[in-house]
Amino acid sequence: MQRQVQFVTPENIEISYELSGIGSRFLAGSIDLAIQLLIILLLSLAGGIMAQGSALFSDIVSGSLSLWLYAMLGLISFAILFGYHTFFEMRWGGRTPGKKLVGLRVVRDGGYPIDLYSSVTRNLVRIVDFLPPVYSAGLCSIFFSSEYKRLGDFAAGTIVIKERKPGFLSGRKSVPPTQLVAYYMSQVQKLELLEPEEFDAIRRFVARRSELAIPIQAQLGMKLALPIMEKLKLDVPVPAPWNYADLLEAIERRYMDERGLIE
Numbered sequence: 001m002q003r004q005v006q007f008v009t010p011e012n013i014e015i016s017y018e019l020s021g022i023g024s025r026f027l028a029g030s031i032d033l034a035i036q037l038l039i040i041l042l043l044s045l046a047g048g049i050m051a052q053g054s055a056l057f058s059d060i061v062s063g064s065l066s067l068w069l070y071a072m073l074g075l076i077s078f079a080i081l082f083g084y085h086t087f088f089e090m091r092w093g094g095r096t097p098g099k100k101l102v103g104l105r106v107v108r109d110g111g112y113p114i115d116l117y118s119s120v121t122r123n124l125v126r127i128v129d130f131l132p133p134v135y136s137a138g139l140c141s142i143f144f145s146s147e148y149k150r151l152g153d154f155a156a157g158t159i160v161i162k163e164r165k166p167g168f169l170s171g172r173k174s175v176p177p178t179q180l181v182a183y184y185m186s187q188v189q190k191l192e193l194l195e196p197e198e199f200d201a202i203r204r205f206v207a208r209r210s211e212l213a214i215p216i217q218a219q220l221g222m223k224l225a226l227p228i229m230e231k232l233k234l235d236v237p238v239p240a241p242w243n244y245a246d247l248l249e250a251i252e253r254r255y256m257d258e259r260g261l262i263e
Contacts, residue, residue: 005111005147005159017111017161017197019148020104022139025160031098036084040077082126086119093195099160109157111197122156163196177253180243184250187236191255198228199255206249214242221245 006016088096094106094114106114106122129138129150138150147159177185205224209217221244228234228251238244 003146003148005161017107017159020160020162021148022142024102024104024162025142025148028096028098028102028104031101032084032096033098035097036080039080039084043076044073082123085123085126086116089114089119089123090116103163104160105163106158106160107197109159113195114158118156118158122152122158125152125155128152177250178246180246181250181253184236184247185254188232188234188251188254190232191251191258193231194228194251194255198231199252202228202248202252202255205245206252209245209249217245218242221248224248 003019004016005019085096089106092100095104099105106119108114108118126138129141129152131137138152141150141154142148145154147153149159153159176182201224205220209221212220218241222241225238225244225247229236229247232251234247236247238247
């Protein structure tokens with residue numbers, strides 16, 4: 001059963017997300033677990049070969065790895081099992097390889113990007129979620145939670161959402177951009193850094209800009225554009241505050257054009 005959550009950004013733009021259910025989370029988790037086990041297996045094989053082939057260990061290794069090597073392998077395995085998720089969630093904005101393949105993302109309650117504290121907390125509590133029988137605590141928590149949260153999500157204040165591709169905007173090709181918008185479009189680069197929810201906020205603002213009074217349009221446009229400009233390393237002149245709306249429209253048009261999303 002699909003469930004939606006809605007948030008209102010500080011820019012007064014409403015964004016809705018579809019929550020990820022048990023099936024998609026299980027698939028993403030299985031992919032991540034397979035990658036983790038493969039890494040541990042490869043490290044174990046490499047450690048065994050190094051230990052057996054090194055003269056340094058010839059006196060302390062007798063057909064198997066020494067106790068200290070087993071201890072080191074145990075620590076590395078623990079780091080991979082519980083550091084893997086935090087590493088990728090911080091590096092890829094709430095996504096692990098498994099989540100990225102399935103199309104999921106972890107965000108904080110309220111739709112905010114995940115931070116280090118939330119990621120570490122949710123992944124340490126994963127130990128409790130794995131309580132036997134296998135993952136029963138986590139599955140029960142997801143099943144009975146209205147937001148499909150496992151225990152780690154409750155502790156960290158996070159949810160797992162499905163990423164959506166931006167929808168089509170009809171009629172855009174029939175309306176050519178203004179001269180300033182066209183100029184900004186030629187300057188926009190690195191759009192691959194733009195997160196789907198960031199584009200969604202831009203798209204909603206551009207769709208509503210004609211309904212907003214100029215002072216409100218300028219204020220909201222500036223609040224939304226400044227962090228986006230910093231993220232995209234976009235250094236272009238903005239003649240007046242209301243021209244931030246033109247810049248946002250240029251980003252939206254360029255994003256849509258590059259991905260063939262305009263009808």
